[in-house]
Amino acid sequence: MLVVMESGSGAEHVDHVVRLLSEMGVDSCVLEGACPPIVEVLTGNGTVDRAGLEEAPRVERVLDRAEPILAGSRTEHEQTRTVPLGKHATVGGRQLAIIAGPCSVESQQQVLEIAAAVADSGAVALRGGAFKPRTTPYAFQGHGERGLEMLARAREETGLAIVTEVMCTEQVELVARYADVLQVGSRNMHHAPLLRAVGQQSRPVLLKRGWSATLDEYLMAAEYIMRGGNLNVILCERGIRTHETYVRNTLALAIVPEIKRRSTLPIIVDPSHGTGRSHLVAPMSNAAVACGADGLLIEVHHTPGKAWSDGHQSLDPEQFSKLMTGLAPLAEACGRRL
Numbered sequence: 408m409l410v411v412m413e414s415g416s417g418a419e420h421v422d423h424v425v426r427l428l429s430e431m432g433v434d435s436c437v438l439e440g441a442c443p444p445i446v447e448v449l450t451g452n453g454t455v456d457r458a459g460l461e462e463a464p465r466v467e468r469v470l471d472r473a474e475p476i477l478a479g480s481r482t483e484h485e486q487t488r489t490v491p492l493g494k495h496a497t498v499g500g501r502q503l504a505i506i507a508g509p510c511s512v513e514s515q516q517q518v519l520e521i522a523a524a525v526a527d528s529g530a531v532a533l534r535g536g537a538f539k540p541r542t543t544p545y546a547f548q549g550h551g552e553r554g555l556e557m558l559a560r561a562r563e564e565t566g567l568a569i570v571t572e573v574m575c576t577e578q579v580e581l582v583a584r585y586a587d588v589l590q591v592g593s594r595n596m597h598h599a600p601l602l603r604a605v606g607q608q609s610r611p612v613l614l615k616r617g618w619s620a621t622l623d624e625y626l627m628a629a630e631y632i633m634r635g636g637n638l639n640v641i642l643c644e645r646g647i648r649t650h651e652t653y654v655r656n657t658l659a660l661a662i663v664p665e666i667k668r669r670s671t672l673p674i675i676v677d678p679s680h681g682t683g684r685s686h687l688v689a690p691m692s693n694a695a696v697a698c699g700a701d702g703l704l705i706e707v708h709h710t711p712g713k714a715w716s717d718g719h720q721s722l723d724p725e726q727f728s729k730l731m732t733g734l735a736p737l738a739e740a741c742g743r744r745l
């Protein structure tokens with residue numbers, strides 16, 4: 408059982424709930440970093456007087472079962488949380504956050520060239536995998552730390568924030584040393600130890616939806632991160648697996664307005680993995696912004712035909728620039744800025 412306090416309630420209200428529970432003969436603990444404060448009811452010899460708890464000052468609600476609270480807790484007037492994207496940008500405000508770059512970091516030259524091009528077109532962050540979660544062990548697995556160094560150099564030269572994937576708990580400290588945002592990929596959305604580990608460090612986390620995860624499972628994965636004290640979570644819809652074959656994944660955009668209804672977390676859309684086809688990236692980017700997405704994650708490569716991974720879904724810099732130009736009036740019509 409969980410006792411959720413109203414936002415803005417003070418330590419004295421939380422202490423009062425803890426004391427009430429103790430008088431009922433029940434142990435409890437206050438969840439670290441939870442906002443609003445939450446008291447978890449543990450087992451004890453006594454019996455919980457639920458009505459007594461509900462009537463206590465500044466208690467918002469008492470929940471019987473585990474459901475996302477931190478990640479799924481939008482009350483009517485709450486705004487989307489604003490999450491920092493490096494030093495100069497945020498996700499979740501009026502400005503759309505456009506994160507663009509190659510699927511994989513291939514070379515210093517490649518990353519610098521693409522970073523300059525996407526920055527020129529208005530991207531605020533550079534994406535690129537140094538640790539790559541590939542479907543086959545016989546494909547390029549990424550340059551590892553060398554790739555992270557290449558990304559850091561691109562940040563120095565362009566001012567773009569760096570978003571890059573961390574695949575396991577052992578990599579968290581290393582990736583956090585170089586990246587502005589740690590990406591947890593679709594394959595790892597269910598990996599609780601990794602979610603806990605990124606929840607205990609200070610960099611914001613971009614959490615991609617597992618391709619077979621339901622919305623509730625997705626919000627619970629975000630909950631793992633936030634329970635560790637890291638509330639800076641960016642959600643990212645990247646398509647789910649269906650029977651359909653003309654696309655790599657089915658981009659399930661209805662999740663965007665539904666997340667907006669339930670959660671204060673910002674949500675961006677990845678139309679590159681979400682379709683797997685470069686000609687679908689611009690139209691689905693427009694659709695994502697139209698339905699309320701807070702930003703986009705787009706794969707861009709200077710020569711998509713020669714990309715080491717995901718070339719068929721990557722835009723070249725010119726196509727990316729066109730996409731951005733087309734997006735501007737649409738963003739404005741939706742009350743957003745590019």
Ligand code: PEP
Pocket residue numbers: 510536540572591592593594615645680
């Ligand atoms: C990626 O964005 O680099 C990636 C591997 O995507 P996903 O985890 O969505 O497959």
Ligand code: MN
Pocket residue numbers: 510511680706716717
């Ligand atoms: Mn990719």
